[in-house]
Amino acid sequence: MWTIEAMNKEAQNISELPSGRPMQTQFDTGLDYPRLGSVTFRRGTLTDNQEALFEQHWPRLGRILADELIDVDAWFGRSGHPTVVEIGSGTGTSTAAMAPLEADTNVIAVELYKPGLAKLLGSVVRGEIDNIRMVRGDGVEVLARMIAPESLDGVRIFFPDPWPKARHHKRRIIQSGTLNLIASRLKAGGVLHVATDHADYAEWIDELVNVEPSLEYKGWPWADAPLLTDRQVITKFEGKGLDKDHVIREYLWQKRDEREEKTGEK
Numbered sequence: 001m002w003t004i005e006a007m008n009k010e011a012q013n014i015s016e017l018p019s020g021r022p023m024q025t026q027f028d029t030g031l032d033y034p035r036l037g038s039v040t041f042r043r044g045t046l047t048d049n050q051e052a053l054f055e056q057h058w059p060r061l062g063r064i065l066a067d068e069l070i071d072v073d074a075w076f077g078r079s080g081h082p083t084v085v086e087i088g089s090g091t092g093t094s095t096a097a098m099a100p101l102e103a104d105t106n107v108i109a110v111e112l113y114k115p116g117l118a119k120l121l122g123s124v125v126r127g128e129i130d131n132i133r134m135v136r137g138d139g140v141e142v143l144a145r146m147i148a149p150e151s152l153d154g155v156r157i158f159f160p161d162p163w164p165k166a167r168h169h170k171r172r173i174i175q176s177g178t179l180n181l182i183a184s185r186l187k188a189g190g191v192l193h194v195a196t197d198h199a200d201y202a203e204w205i206d207e208l209v210n211v212e213p214s215l216e217y218k219g220w221p222w223a224d225a226p227l228l229t230d231r232q233v234i235t236k237f238e239g240k241g242l243d244k245d246h247v248i249r250e251y252l253w254q255k256r257d258e259r260e261e262k263t264g265e266k
């Protein structure tokens with residue numbers, strides 16, 4: 001297993017994932033988890049400005065996947081605030097648009113793709129948004145290794161890669177095991193919000209809405225959701241979908257309060 005020191009030694013740059021086989025937890029739940037696709041190894045170059053931005057601000061606002069729980073209060077410099085993880089934030093268009101409307105909430109954006117993180121970092125710095133932090137890494141591993149059980153108020157996955165070919169469906173992030181892992185990181189009452197514009201992926205998610213017993217499916221819309229659910233902007237990928245007359249499907253779940261259900265008390 002990688003240690004933080006080894007990772008730091010190996011990393012050429014503060015925001016680079018170490019080379020070699022990526023961390024992949026072996027779950028023993030008997031459920032289905034995404035198999036790593038080529039997206040894991042996607043690289044991209046940054047402009048000189050973005051490189052400079054990374055050097056200056058990443059040490060404070062970002063970190064890479066590591067086998068270490070995040071101390072959320074210390075990282076955000078405040079305690080007791082709700083915390084949301086967004087997986088696959090892309091260029092962070094909706095992340096940066098939503099965060100100021102939920103200034104009370106700590107937002108952790110998880111993304112593999114460095115140019116996407118660079119765009120979000122730029123928006124955060126220019127917009128002086130102080131409630132967003134970023135992790136570069138696979139969202140499943142970040143949840144499993146860096147996020148404490150029952151610590152999150154929300155998890156967002158907007159327009160996950162659809163992997164349209166049947167032989168690639170096993171790479172889709174929405175699977176029974178991921179839903180189970182997300183549920184384990186949510187507090188009772190916490191919310192999972194997923195959006196897709198891909199009809200076949202929507203059918204896939206429709207099949208899974210009730211697969212995780214600790215998540216109560218709420219459908220869409222859910223007026224009383226205890227989390228901001230308006231994504232505010234049309235993201236790059238959503239825009240593409242709309243151009244092609246795609247229908248956007250949104251899904252909301254709430255983590256059940258198992259104690260309440262056992263005792264029958266409210």
Ligand SMILES: C[S@@+](CC[C@H](N)C(=O)[O-])C[C@H]1O[C@@H](n2cnc3c(N)ncnc32)[C@H](O)[C@@H]1O
Pocket residue numbers: 039087088089090091092093110111112113116137138139140157158159160161162173235236237238
């Ligand atoms: C189709 S894009 C959508 C981006 C953004 N949410 C939006 O709506 O514009 C999917 C993004 O998820 C990222 N991604 C895919 N698998 C991931 C994973 N396992 N962990 C973190 N990010 C992932 C990809 O790099 C990509 O940027």
